[in-house]
Amino acid sequence: MARRPRERKARGASVVGARFEVTVGPVAHGGHCVARVAEAGNRVVFVRHALPGEQVVVEVTEGTEGDGFWRGDAVEVRTPSPDRVPAPCPYAGPELCGGCDFQHVALPAQRDLKAAVVREQLVRLGGLAEDDPLVAGLVVEAVDGDQEGLRWRTRMRYVGLPGGAQGLHVHRSSEVVEIDDCRIAHPRALEVVEGVRDDGPTAPVVEQVAAQGTEREFAVDADGFWQVHPGAPGVLVGTVLELLGPRPGEAVLDLYAGVGVFAAFLADRVGERGRVVAVEGDLAACGHARGNLVGLPQARVAQGSVDRVLRESYDEPFDLVVLDPPREGARRKVVEQVVDRAPRAVAYVACDPAALARDVATFADLGYRLSALRAFDLFPMTHHVECVALLTKTGVDLR
Incomplete structure (x- = not known):
């Protein structure tokens, strides 16, 4: 081909x-x-x-x-x-499917490679020292929910081919490889096939998230954003709660809030005397967030781009901030707005280590240091890695 x-x-x-x-x-x-x-x-x-x-x-x-x-x-x-190692998928390799980068690599070594990339980005773009304990000691942690790195992707987007077949793109190409079974697809993955007639919007799906002894349900569009690894929502929520340590009565900003997953769990922790503002740009996601936060009067949803909402409103102090930006990161304008609220701590959930490193450098310029960092293998067989970073005001003791 x-x-x-x-x-x-x-x-x-x-x-x-x-x-x-x-x-x-x-x-x-x-x-x-x-x-x-x-x-x-x-x-x-x-x-x-x-x-x-x-x-x-x-x-x-x-x-x-x-x-x-x-x-x-x-x-x-x-x-x-x-x-x-031999690739577990027959469609992995030169001129074949471009979805996986590391099928030829043993799973522990894949995680070592990802950790090396995160370290390199934090040093080169984030301004951290190579011997910083958070950098030198970083490991990429396995997460329950896959089968030895396979069968984890709960949402799949295929290309429709003649005769009812379906395929996936070659790396950096418009060419398509016909696929009969994607090895990283979850057995019950929600599938979208491009080029196939669309009968209109599908009903929202309900996802369950369990973290720190609490379980909640969330409605989300079938084609809306949701973490695709089964173990991802629980481990990310649990890590954010553990790092931030929200206290009753505190005020929290949840930025790029999606359908309100972090907001709901944070609202539970700060209680009715507290306050949570979830900011999300996508109109459909905001609609689901409002439904998902019913019964939590201390939580509200603000629809609009994070930059615009923070520029125009909610300029009072907040104790905590959760940042879960898209791949390009939060960028300086948003980071400056976050720092302007003087939170005692910021939890930054990052799907791109380069964007995370650039934003960490910006936070450092504005008086916030990286004080904790964890990385998770939520995308086995690919180069992608998810990080959760804790940023705290210089000199603040969170104990």
């Missing part, structure tokens, strides 16, 4: 298809490793399907002679890593 890379401005003759033998270097953010092509002046090539320390033949999949770096696939492994 011929790959059609995403178009970019050509800077010389194409080198796509060229093969080179390389020694694979460290893992990098994005599901690949860094290598250098000696024959091309030590040109950097980001290699998928490889492991640090391996000798591989890399085939260039994107790049021209004038590019600063190339992309490629390891198409032959001359010296394998001890952490290399």
Whole structure:
């Protein structure tokens, strides 16, 4: 199957298809490793399907002679890593499904690679020292709910193919690979097939979350945002509650609140004398949040972008803040608004370590330090990792 890379401005003759033998270097953010092509002046090539320390033949999949770096696939492994294993999925590999990055890596080693990426981002972008205990001691923790890294994805989006078949995209390509069984899909995953006739909106689904001895139900659109690993909501809520230690009577901001999962559990902890404001931009999610928070008069929902809502309202002090931003992170405008409320602690839930690191640096500029950090393997077989960071005002003792 011929790959059609995403178009970019050509800077010389194409080198796509060229093969080179390389020694694979460290893992990098994005599901690949860094290598250098000696024959091309030590040109950097980001290699998928490889492991640090391996000798591989890399085939260039994107790049021209004038590019600063190339992309490629390891198409032959001359010296394998001890952490290399046969991929459990027949659709994993060069020119095949692009959904998983680490099918060729033993599960414990996958978590080590992810931890290395988080550490590197916190040092390079976050300004932390390599020997900082939170950096040096970071591990990516396994979470209950998958089967040895498989059968965890509870929401799937396929591409419809002729004859009723379905497929998934090749990495960074419009090409589609027909799939009869995605190995990371949960047996009861909610499925959407693009290109198939839509009969209109589907009924919301009800999800259960259990954390710290409390269980709650939440309505969410079938195609709305929800953590896809079965163990994710419970472990994230439990970690946020443990790190923040909410107290009766406190005021809490829950930003990028979705359907109100954190808000509900926080409202339980601060009690009727407390206050929780959940801010969410998506109109449908806000509607569900209001329903999910019924019976908690201390909680309310504000609809609108986080930046706008904080700029225009709720400018009084808050004791605690939960930040659960999209992949690009909260960014400086929102961080400044958070700090302006002078919370004693901020819990930051991050799906992208680079965005987390940039925001950690911004918080540090504004007087908040990283005081706790945990990472969870909520996306086995892929390069993705979820972190929960605690940021506290410099000099504040939370004990």
